[in-house]
Amino acid sequence: MxxxxxxxxxxxxxxxxxxxxxxxxxxxxxxLPAVRQLALDLTVNVNTIQRALSExxxxxxxxxxxxxxNFVTEDETILMKLREKVIETQLQHVYDRLAELQLSPExxxxxxxxxxxxxxxxxxx
Amino acid sequence: MxxxxxxxxxxxxxxxxxxxxxxxxxxxxxxLPAVRQLALDLTVNVNTIQRALSExxxxxxxxxxxxxxNFVTEDETILMKLREKVIETQLQHVYDRLAELQLSPExxxxxxxxxxxxxxxxxxx
DNA sequence: AACAGTGTACTAGTACGCTATTACATTATA
DNA sequence: TATAATGTAATAGCGTACTAGTACACTGTT
Numbered sequence: 001m002x003x004x005x006x007x008x009x010x011x012x013x014x015x016x017x018x019x020x021x022x023x024x025x026x027x028x029x030x031x032l033p034a035v036r037q038l039a040l041d042l043t044v045n046v047n048t049i050q051r052a053l054s055e056x057x058x059x060x061x062x063x064x065x066x067x068x069x070n071f072v073t074e075d076e077t078i079l080m081k082l083r084e085k086v087i088e089t090q091l092q093h094v095y096d097r098l099a100e101l102q103l104s105p106e107x108x109x110x111x112x113x114x115x116x117x118x119x120x121x122x123x124x125x
Numbered sequence: 126m127x128x129x130x131x132x133x134x135x136x137x138x139x140x141x142x143x144x145x146x147x148x149x150x151x152x153x154x155x156x157l158p159a160v161r162q163l164a165l166d167l168t169v170n171v172n173t174i175q176r177a178l179s180e181x182x183x184x185x186x187x188x189x190x191x192x193x194x195n196f197v198t199e200d201e202t203i204l205m206k207l208r209e210k211v212i213e214t215q216l217q218h219v220y221d222r223l224a225e226l227q228l229s230p231e232x233x234x235x236x237x238x239x240x241x242x243x244x245x246x247x248x249x250x
Numbered sequence: 251a252a253c254a255g256t257g258t259a260c261t262a263g264t265a266c267g268c269t270a271t272t273a274c275a276t277t278a279t280a
Numbered sequence: 281t282a283t284a285a286t287g288t289a290a291t292a293g294c295g296t297a298c299t300a301g302t303a304c305a306c307t308g309t310t
Contacts, residue, residue: 006132008297023227034256045299050258067256067307087226091240094219101212102148105241112237115216116230133267159286170269175288192277192286 001042009044013052015086016042021061021072022083028074032062035070126167134169138177140211141167146186146197147208157187157195 001016003009020026032038035053039046053070056062060078063071073079098108126141128134145151157163160178164171178195181187185203188196198204223233 006136008131010297011131019225023225035258036256047300048298051297053257064257065307066258066305069256083226087223087228087236088240090219090222091237094215095237095240095244097215098212100144100148101208103212108241109234109237111212112216112219113234115213115220116233119220135267160288161286172270172289173268176267178287189287190277191275191288194286 010048010051010055013042013044013049014056017052017056017061018082018086021079022086026072028072028076028079030072031068032070032072135173135176135180138167138169138174139181142177142181142186143207143211146204147211151197153197153199153201153204155197156193157197159194 003012017026017032026032032053033041035046035049038049042049053062053064057064057070060073060075061082063073065071095108098111103111128137142151142157151157157178158166160171160174163174167174178187178189182189182195185198185200186207188198190196220233223236228236
């Protein structure tokens with residue numbers, strides 16, 4: 001896994017787990033890989049994994065069962081809003097930044113459309 | 126100025142200066158406030174300002190004149206591409222993140238449109 | 251009961267970003 | 281020429297992120 005060196009690794013791991021849940025690679029009640037295994041997979045230290053997981057546990061996204069493992073919560077009210085919340089955070093970020101650069105909402109839409117079109121031309125995907 | 130504590134302050138200051146140039150609060154050849162003044166304005170240490178400025182100087186966006194001050198470059202080729210480059214970086218970021226979340230390009234557009242509509246409803250601006 | 255697999259906690263050490271402070275170099279000005 | 285204003289450099293100290301290593305607590309299995 002590639003990490004952005006401007007943002008704490010534990011924070012990026014949180015985003016990664018959000019993603020895994022949102023795209024249903026992890027489902028409610030699923031057991032996560034063991035912390036030592038995650039550390040190997042992501043080539044970071046166990047403590048860094050633990051830092052990320054403990055925050056997710058505090059948020060109620062994960063549940064920890066000592067001796068058993070970490071599990072995706074089965075609390076529907078939390079999971080239902082997760083996708084919407086994560087996506088909205090991204091949109092808010094790009095909106096705020098482009099607004100700083102004095103783009104109008106209409107210009108933001110066309111800028112994104114043009115960017116997507118350009119990617120297709122460049123065989124960017 | 127408010128800083129995101131997940132990203133280095135010097136890096137956010139770079140973004141701030143990019144913005145000031147792009148929206149023409151700073152024009153080619155303009156003198157920046159003195160480093161000590163900037164430090165006061167942004168309530169950070171002079172060294173942190175210096176860290177940001179030295180990278181902008183390396184990039185050719187600013188020019189340093191010892192004893193005189195720091196100035197926006199008059200090199201048109203650099204400034205011409207600055208706006209496009211900064212905006213594209215933002216679009217790339219949101220595109221990549223939403224693609225991770227398995228949104229199609231079409232869904233990204235409508236998601237942004239809906240977000241903008243929602244902001245208007247909420248009197249968000 | 252013993253063992254393996256799990257999460258959790260703690261310590262020590264390294265690196266980096268930031269602050270505070272001091273000093274120095276260059277330029278313009280009084 | 282002296283002084284003020286500028287950028288530049290260097291040091292020391294602090295907090296946090298990360299790593300490495302060790303130990304402990306709980307659970308399930310043999």
